Amino acid sequence: MKNLLFEPLEIGPVRLENRVVAAPVATGTSTREGLPTADTLAAHALIAESGVGLSVVEHHAVHKDGRTRLRQPLLDREEVIPYQRKLYEVYATANCPAFIQLNHAGSLINDEEMLNGNFIPYGPSPIRHPYCHLYVMPRAMAIKEIEAVTAQFAEAAKLALRAGYPGVEIHGCHGFLIGQFLSPLTNHRSDRYGGEIKNRARLLFEIYEAVRDSIPGENPVAVRLGVADTMPQKPPAGLTVEESKWVARELAAKKVSLLDLSGNLCGYEGTGNAYFAPYAEAIKEVAGSVPVICTGGINDAETAENLLREGICDLVGLGRILRRDPETVNKWSKERR
Numbered sequence: 001m002k003n004l005l006f007e008p009l010e011i012g013p014v015r016l017e018n019r020v021v022a023a024p025v026a027t028g029t030s031t032r033e034g035l036p037t038a039d040t041l042a043a044h045a046l047i048a049e050s051g052v053g054l055s056v057v058e059h060h061a062v063h064k065d066g067r068t069r070l071r072q073p074l075l076d077r078e079e080v081i082p083y084q085r086k087l088y089e090v091y092a093t094a095n096c097p098a099f100i101q102l103n104h105a106g107s108l109i110n111d112e113e114m115l116n117g118n119f120i121p122y123g124p125s126p127i128r129h130p131y132c133h134l135y136v137m138p139r140a141m142a143i144k145e146i147e148a149v150t151a152q153f154a155e156a157a158k159l160a161l162r163a164g165y166p167g168v169e170i171h172g173c174h175g176f177l178i179g180q181f182l183s184p185l186t187n188h189r190s191d192r193y194g195g196e197i198k199n200r201a202r203l204l205f206e207i208y209e210a211v212r213d214s215i216p217g218e219n220p221v222a223v224r225l226g227v228a229d230t231m232p233q234k235p236p237a238g239l240t241v242e243e244s245k246w247v248a249r250e251l252a253a254k255k256v257s258l259l260d261l262s263g264n265l266c267g268y269e270g271t272g273n274a275y276f277a278p279y280a281e282a283i284k285e286v287a288g289s290v291p292v293i294c295t296g297g298i299n300d301a302e303t304a305e306n307l308l309r310e311g312i313c314d315l316v317g318l319g320r321i322l323r324r325d326p327e328t329v330n331k332w333s334k335e336r337r
C-alpha cells in the first residue's frame, strides 16, 4: 500500500518532501529585546535537521505589547532582520522549508514581569482571560488600536520575508488576541468586531488580508485556527466547531495557503491519540483544496498514516515528541519504507 506520510506536497512554490510538520513550539530562548540567541539557533537546528517536510517556527510577537512572555522573539523592527536571517539560515542550510508564526498575545500574559511599569494589556473587552494564571484585567481596544495591530501583522510579514522565510503563519488559536476576538467568552463588543461570528472573525480576516496584501501572492500565508473553546470530548461552550467551519470556509474562499488546526481557549493539551482529529475532520470537510494540518497527540507513525489515509488531514503536526526525540521522523521513515 502507498505510504502517504512520505508523499511530497506543494504549497505554492514551497515543496514539502513529506507530510510531517514541526508544530510551532516556543523555546523561551530569545533575549528580553526579542532577539534569537545561540540557544534559539541550536534548538531550531535540531528541528531543521529532523527530516520534517515543514517547520512552523515558534510564535513571534508583532509588537512588544503583544508578547506573552518577555523572552519571546519579536518581529517588530528593522533591527531583528540580521538575527532572523541567522535563524532562517539554520533551516535553509538543512534544506528544510520554514514558515514563521506571527502572534499578538492580547490579554494572555504569562509573565509577571510584563506587568511591571505602566503597561496595561489590551484585548477585545475588559474581561479577565479565563485561562490566564496571572491577574490581568485588560482594557478594550479602540478601533484605531485594532487597525494598528492589523498593520503590525502586515509589517511583521514583510520583515519575515526579508529575513528569508518563504511563508508566514498567523496565530489564531490558544486564546491569544485573535482567539480572544473569535471567542464570545472574551469578546463582548457591541461594534463590528463583536456579536455574531462574522464580526468576531473580522479581526482575523482583516489581519489575513493585510498580511496577504503585504507580501507577494506566491508566498504562502497560513492560518493556525483555534477550532473551538472546548476540547472535542467536552460539551461545547464559547466558540463552536460550526462557527469555525464558517470561518474556515471564508478563509478558503480568500485563498489561505494552509489551515493549521488547534484549540482556542481550551489550548492544546488534550489526552489520547490525535485528540484534535474530530476538529481537523470537520474543517477538512469545508477546506476544499486548502491543505489541513492536524496536531495534538500524534506520537506514532501508524496514527499519523491513518489520519492521512482516512482523509482527516493532509499533514500531521508534531509538537512535543519532536522536541523529546528529533530522530522521530527518521525512525518513522525507516519503519514505513
Ligand SMILES: Cc1cc2nc3c(=O)[nH]c(=O)nc-3n(C[C@H](O)[C@H](O)[C@H](O)COP(=O)(O)O)c2cc1C
Pocket (backbone or CB within 6 Å): 023, 024, 025, 026, 027, 058, 059, 101, 171, 174, 224, 262, 268, 269, 295, 296, 297, 298, 317, 318, 319, 320, 321
Ligand atoms: C512548550 C510549548 C510551546 C508551544 N509554543 C507554541 C507556539 O509558539 N505556537 C503555537 O501555535 N503553538 C505552540 N505550542 C503548541 C504546539 O504547537 C502543539 O499544538 C501542541 O504541543 C500539541 O501537539 P503535541 O501533542 O504533538 O505536542 C506549544 C506547545 C508547547 C508544549
